[in-house]
Amino acid sequence: MKNVILLLFLISPLNAYSSDTDNQYKELIEELRCMVCQNQNLAESEAPLAVDMKQKIREMLEAGKDKNEIKQFLSERYSSYILYEPPINKQNFILWFAPFIFIIVLSFVLLRRYIK
Amino acid sequence: MIIDIGFIGYFLLLLGLMNCLFLLTPKFVTGLNISNSILLSASRLHFPILFISFICLVITFIGEDYSLDYVAKNSNSNLPLIYKISAAWAGHEGSMLLWCVVSSFWMLLASKYSSDLPETLRTNFLTIMGVLNLGFLLFVVATSNPFARNLSVPIDGGDLNPLLQDFGLIIHPPMLYMGYVGLSVVFSFAVACCFEKEFKKEWAQWLRPWVLASWAFLTLGISLGSWWAYYELGWGGWWFWDPVENASFMPWLMATALIHSVIASGEKGMFKSWTILLSIFTFSLSLLGTFLVRSGILISVHSFASDPSRGIFILLMLLMLIGGGLAAYTMNSKKFIDDNEVKIFSKxxxxxxxxxxxVTATFTILLGTMYPLILDILGLEKISVGVPYYNAVFIPLMIPLILLVGYVPILLSRISKNKQMFQLLIIFLTSLVLSLLFSINSILYFIGFFSAVWIIMNIFFDLFLYTKNLVRLKSRMGMYFAHFGLAIFILGASISENTKIEKELVLSIGETTSIGSFDYTLNKLEEQKSVNYDAIIASVLVSKNDSFVAEIKPEKRLYHSSESAMTEAGIFAKLDRDLYVSLGNMIDDNKWSLRVYDKPFIRFIWIGTIFMIIGSILSIRLRKKFNE
Incomplete structure (x- = not known):
């Protein structure tokens, strides 16, 4: 345990190596799907299409577009299948809100049955 | 005379099928007065029969018997011996046979260690296990026979997928299957209890080690899979929320829930009906996972539709088991009456x-996994559910859970309320100060760090200051280890995810670049020939402040038979930091693209799981002695 705590003291704070654009780029390519791979994001993929798209994303960022604009642009072009974060719309309503309903119903059923 | 091993293997497979039917006769043919001995001997004979059949399959691989379709497709004469052996369970058919072998093994154990149970309960329990074994075996014989013959015999085989030519992947499937199928013991027992219309405390105690053992194997299997993905896929990730990963994670989460509820049922006779229901669902999720992975439905709905026989078989079996289990449950659920009432402010x-x-967390993962499939089947717009969804839905559920993990041991220590509050305050403040010191760059990071320190501090307070009772300490040792493992895992995940440095760059030979606090020099590239692949090995020298730290050797491999290029990452691993380099593409004669990852404390992720496994073993061993 001592060692673990000692180790904790050794962690160096995050280096301020990356610019804002760099960070945005990284976040983006991790949240976008490679359209020709099995189930990989753009960051991991080295498929030619993915490389092109990464280039395009970098250019758009450098041209001053922000994350949402780029996502918007890409999902219009390739359908929202490209987004790993499904948009909250009518079709995906259950996906986003069923967990809340589930936990409320489950809690109600279990607590009512067991807690006196 | 040439002995046809493949034929013997197939014969044994059919013999296993007969044995399963034999096992079921006592239940359905009345008037047999030797029924119990038939049941017992058949349930124990099943494992040796299938195990030898499986050995036959391995021998056909070693002997390169390409007259068997499965061998021809999954092996190659140039494969090293170890991978020829492991290729036996790398493809669909062989891995399903392995599943049956594992299942028969659990039945053997169940038959051997159930002599203390009442006669009817034991008979029903083993009969249900027999039905499950029969179902699995029918699936193999009818849709996935590894001993099926080729019409024309190829001179050389296909190949084992190069990604699978790796030690981690040799032992990953058997461990995972031990976990998945171990839960069939739990399922069978739960359904047998439904027939008894009772779930006694002793029965819950009997069930507990089986849940723990399955859980330990699942933990090991998932952990190995994640470790393999980390070093083999070349992008340094350890979890992607891929449907295949989710398929194993769902039963794991459910089994974690079950470990806790079965303690309450065993110690105080509480949550009887809930524990039974949870047992049924946990194994159902194992089967659902198998269906998703094995039917090909994950790759695309269309690939499932083109050869649906396997998928439909598993789906039918799934529906029959869940349906049967739930029917048995609903008919009798009212009859499970708890011995004690539950107070909200108690363990x-x-x-x-x-x-x-x-359970809610499991539900969200199930939803995230199934939703895109359902949309696809309905012909609606295809969507992807990935990391951002799970971060938004899964993590908020885990935070209160993790805070509870830390808090409950204090609550249970028999000290005055004032002292408890004081202790809680100290732990809370220390965790807060420590996490503020080290994790200031994101809220998620802060929460992860805080909860890990919170759990660890609580365990140590509990361990050193308040537990003087050796018997009690022993009985809780497993819990301490498992919870400590969870904390170590969270620590590794939060530190590595939030302070990692990932760079893609292009280096010419001799060029140096500085990333984080290290300097990386592309030193040289070498070609190397191996038995079944050619490799290009890069040498990357790492230094810090001009003093040498390590030489990292990432590889690019070209496998002869499949002509596919594979990346082998080079990793310099220390307890507190991984330096990870993977070789990209050649840009021109002496320029290469590289991915360089600096991942502090990522080892803690897998070290944490080792502690969890030790915890469950201790929990099985020590609690047993405690009971005696």
Whole structure:
């Protein structure tokens, strides 16, 4: 345990190596799907299409577009299948809100049955 | 005379099928007065029969018997011996046979260690296990026979997928299957209890080690899979929320919930009906996972539709088991009457919260995995559900759970309320100060760090200051280890995810670049020939402040038979930091693209799981002695 705590003291704070654009780029390519791979994001993929798209994303960022604009642009072009974060719309309503309903119903059923 | 091993293997497979039917006769043919001995001997004979059949399959691989279709497709004469052996369970058919072998092994254990149970309960329990074994075996014989013949015999085989030519992947499937199928013991027992219309405390205690053992194997299997993905896929990730990963994670979460509820059932006779229901669902999720992975439905709905026989078989079996299990449950659920009432502010009350959170978490993963499939089947717009969804839905459920993990041991220590509050305050403040010191760059990071320190501090307070009772300490040792493992895992995940440095760059030979606090020099590239692949090995020298730290050797391999290029990452691993380099493409004669990852404390992720496994073993061993 001592060692673990000692180790904790050794962690160096995050280096301020990356610019804002760099960070945005990284976040983006991790949240976008490679359209020709099995189930990989753009960051991991080295498929030619993915490389092109990464280039395009970098250019758009450098041209001053922000994350949402780029996502918007890409999902219009390739359908929202490209987004790993499904948009909250009518079709995906259950996906986003069923967990809340589930936990409320489950809690109600279990607590009512067991807690006196 | 040439002995046809493949034929013997197939014969044994059919013999296993007969044995399963034999096992079921006592239940359905009345008037046999030797029924119990038939049941017992058949349930124990099943494992040796299938195991030898499986050995036959391995021998056909070693002997390169390409007259068997499965061998021809999954092996190659140039494969090293170890991978020829492991290729036996790398493809669909062989891995399903392995599943049956594992299942028969659990039945052997169940038959051997159930002599203390009442006669009818034991008979029903083993009969249900027999039905499951029969179902699995029918699936193999009818849709996935590894001993099926080729019409024309190829001179050389296909190949084992190069990604699978790796030690981690040799032992990953058997471990995972031990976990998945171990849960069939739990399922069978739960359904047998439904027939008894009772779930006694002793029965819950009997069931507990089986849940723990399955859980330990699942933990090991998932952990190996994640470790393999980390070093083999070349992008340094350890979890992607891929449907295949989710398929194993769902039963794991459910089994975690079950471990807690079965304690309450065993110690105080509480949550009887809930524990039974949870047992049924946990194994159902194992089967659902198998269906998703094995039917090909994950790759695309169309690939499933083109050869649906396997998928439909598993789906039918799934529906029959869940349907049968739930029917047995609903008919009798009213008859499970708890021995004690639950107070909200007690261990059991918190177990209930634990269960609510874990089951909801499982539900969200199920939803995220199935939703795109359902949309696709309905012909609606295809969507992807990935990391951002799970971060948004899964993590908020885990935070209260993790805070509970830390808090409950204090609650249970028999000290005055004032002292408890004081102790809690100290732990809270220390965790807060420590996490503020080290994790200031994101809220998620802060929460992860805080909860890990919170759990660890609580365990140590509990361990050193308040537990003087050796018997009690022993009985809780497993819990301490498992919870400590969870904390170590969270620590590794939060530190590595939030302070990692990832760079893609292009270096010419001799060029140096500085990333984080290290300098990386592309030193040279070498070609190397191996038995079944050619490799290009890069040498990357790492230094810090001009002093040498390590030489990292990432590889690019070209496998002869499949002509596919594979990346082998080079990793310089220390307890507190991984330096990870993977070789990209050649840009021109002496320029290469590289991925360089600096991942502090990522080892803690897998070290944490080792502690969890030790915890469950201790929990099986020590609690047993405690009971005696």
């Amino acid at each position: 059991e009350g918190f177990f209930l919260l634990n269960n609510i959170l874990l």
